[in-house]
Amino acid sequence: MHFKYQQWDERFSKGEYQSPFDSLWDTFQELLTIASGEVSQALQWLNQLDNEYGLTDDFDDYGIGDFIKELEERGYLERNPAQNTLQMTRKTERSLRRRSLEEIFDNLKKGEFGSHQTDHTGRGLERQPETRKWHQGDDITNIDSHSTMMNMLKHSNIEKLELREGDIRVHDTDHYTSVATVLLIDLSHSMILYGEDRITPAKKVAMALSELILNKYAKDSLDIVAFGNEAWKVNIEDLPYLKAGPYHTNTKQALQLARHILHRRKYANKQIFMITDGKPSCIIENGEIYKNSFGLDRKIVNKVLDEAVKCRRDNINITTFMIARDPYLQNFVRELTEANKGRAYFASLDTLGEYLFEDYIQNRKRRFK
Structure with missing residues (x-):
């Protein structure tokens, strides 16, 4: 065990003191999330911030090199022997999920929602x-x-x-309901277009929701599905590494995969949360991609609406979180919501987490019809 000694600071007794490591750690985690887990990129940005804003100027004999060494000592980073590069550990992945959860809950007003009970009584956590x-x-x-x-x-x-x-x-x-949730994350190219990073808030919400369910609602289930030209399932551990790519938006296949996943879940309550910023722009026909990036192609839209109706017949509610406010997209969202009898939110990047968490909490109170 190693001990580090330093001069006493009055801020210790006031609870205001942050060690050099803690001061840099929060910033570094934010950079890791934006960099999709690429440690070298996050460290490069951290060095640039230090040079420009003097992040370590107030620290005695502690620089970015000392911070990197301490990250390795604490088990947050490890060497990849094959590539001789630093990479994140499982400990760091858990820390990113926990940080995302804390960030979202810090933005929620106290008392806005309860602890997921229903109007029915039975076995649960809170006594009446x-x-x-x-x-x-x-x-x-x-x-x-x-x-x-x-x-x-x-x-x-x-x-x-x-x-x-x-x-x-x-x-x-x-009585606390158990809910099976599939979270769909749009990774199409529009998530990083126009100089706006939309994928990072989406990843944060996914990491926070997974951390909440793993630690507080262990009887619930959460599956993550990413979608671009196609849809594929994502492990919770892979969330920090997600990137938007040169993809179109295959909303139809995303909903279809989510429905198939929920068929295997033995829960009375099933729901789909979809985070997207664009219209559906492709489907797969006969093994090939049919795509149209201009306007709302009725051939593509109708396939999506058909899938929404199938979800409704299977008692699967779809909640769409649209993080773009283009008027023509509202028509698509309105059609999708009507077809599924679900819900839709036009959320900003700042309020995405609040909307999704409050909806998740509220859904655990009700029995879906």
Whole structure:
């Protein structure tokens, strides 16, 4: 074990002090997300920021080189022996997901949404004040000891205390639904066009949602699907590395793959969240791509709407998060939403996470029809 000693700073006692590593670590994680996990690119940007803004000027004998060394010592970076380059570790991937979750929740107003209960009572996490008779199989941790004791005393005396089954009262609990979710992320070229980075906020939302489900709603399921010319499933660990490419937008295949994934999930509640900034511009016919980047091609749009109807018949709700406000795209979103009887949000990049998280929370309260 290694210890580092440094001069006492009054900010320690006030909780205001950040070590040189912590000061650089948050910035570096943001750069890693933007760089899609390319460590060399993120470090190059960090050096440029340091040269321009003096990130390390206030640190005593601590520079970017020391930061890189500490990243390796702490297990955030490791050497790739084959390429002799630095790469992220699983620890860093988890940290990026956790940071994304914290960032989104920091932007949410307190008390805007609850803890996903339904209007039905049953086994859950939050106790209700009402009580009922105990039934076999009820969790004994929910026994109302005060009411149970009072019931027992009604037919007992000081010499003999007799507890009967009918005396036992238990608290009802809120019933928490389990939800199977597929998150669709558009990786088409338009996600990085016009000088606006739309893919980074989409990745952050996906990382945050996966971290939330993994840690708080373990009984839920989350699958990630990326789509461009085609659609493919993405592992949660791969999220930081996603990049927009020279792709068209195959919305039809994305919805189809999501529907097939949800068929295998044994959940009563199933939903699709789709993050996109453009219109559907291609489909696959007879193994070849049919594409049209100009306007709304009815041949492509109708195939997408057909898939939306199939999802509706399978009780799969589609919520579309459109991160572009082009008027002609609103017509497509309106048609898609009507075909599926789902929901749509025209979200800015700043509010994307808030919209998606609030919708996810609310959906866990209801039973889909």
